[in-house]
Amino acid sequence: MRNLRFIVTYDGTKYSGFQTQPEGNTIQDKIEEAIAKLTGEQVKIAGSGRTDAGVHARGQVINFITESRIPLNRWCVALNSWLPKDIATLSVEEVPLEFQSWKWAKRKTYCYTIRTGRLQDVFHYRYQMHHPTRLDVEAMKTALAHFIGEHDFTSFCSVRSTKPSHVRTLYEAWIEVDGILADSSQVSYNVMNEQDYTGQVIRIYVTANGFLYNMVRIIAGTLIRVGEDKFSSHDIPVILAAKDREMAGPTAEPHGLMLWRVEY
CATH class of the missing domain: 3.30.70.660 (Pseudouridine synthase I, catalytic domain, C-terminal subdomain)
Incomplete structure (x- = not known):
């Protein structure tokens, strides 16, 4: 079990914000769907903060727990292949299991x-x-x-x-x-x-x-x-x-x- 932290960039134009909404079509939804396609896991990602509908990110930070053994140096390319073209992961690192992207942000x-x-x-x-x-x-x-x-x-x-x-x-x-x-x-x-x-x-x-x-x-x-x-x-x-x-x-x-x- 690993806790992975990613830097994510996205164009928020056509999305209803970062955090999952009842009507769907959010950045979080798209990333979780991509992870499910890549690893078969149903995970809930945590973001460093919520961006509203139409707002963009150059350096959003997310993390999630995974059982996948995909090497770190392959994660971004592999995950990006399942993401829409207006969302991309830029980097990834393994962090302590207790790390939470929103709680630890300074x-x-x-x-x-x-x-x-x-x-x-x-x-x-x-x-x-x-x-x-x-x-x-x-x-x-x-x-x-x-x-x-x-x-x-x-x-x-x-x-x-x-x-x-x-x-x-x-x-x-x-x-x-x-x-x-x-x-x-x-x-x-x-x-x-x-x-x-x-x-x-x-x-x-x-x-x-x-x-x-x-x-x-x-x-x-x-x-x-x-x-x-x-x-x-x-x-x-x-x-x-x-x-x-x-x-x-x-x-x-x-x-x-x-x-x-x-x-x-």
Whole structure:
């Protein structure tokens, strides 16, 4: 009997999220079906966290117990041959039998991607929220810094959250623009004609000890309001202190969100 831990990547576009749902068609369902075809075992996998419908993962972590004797160096190729093309395992290792991917996780990083500009990128539209006009990234960066630290994130989670505590610690948070760290020396907002504005790809990264339901998407939606000059960066501490979901910005669209990595 072995406990195997995998890093899994997937495009969540056509799935109802990671965790098994009554109506089926989830990432968990597809992986468990693939394991059954490969080994004949009916296993229940555990994920490091749940991603919602339409949300993607670059570094989801799963584990499960197996009696199979397939060598470790053959597991990924063998399992991928049974998985849909939009789900793949990237690596595997054997871990202690008591290991649980969700319980042992120490830090998780999510990335939310926004594409600004009049025209949508048809090759990346599944992974980028399209915003047709420019955003003030410097103001967004200043606002994002207010989230770092331990806070009650009631204002930044769904009212449907069932967690007993909404206190979480954000260890790091930063913004990149077209792969370059955004600062005033690298990014210009002095566009004379908005119709000539070709746009930018803005990536918002947040690392925390855990996340609440819709937390990253609400943070992203609020930062977009800051970038639009509808909120001030100084509003963030006030919104956090209010512990009122109605005070924060909208929940950003799911397809811009990606589970980036999980650390143990």
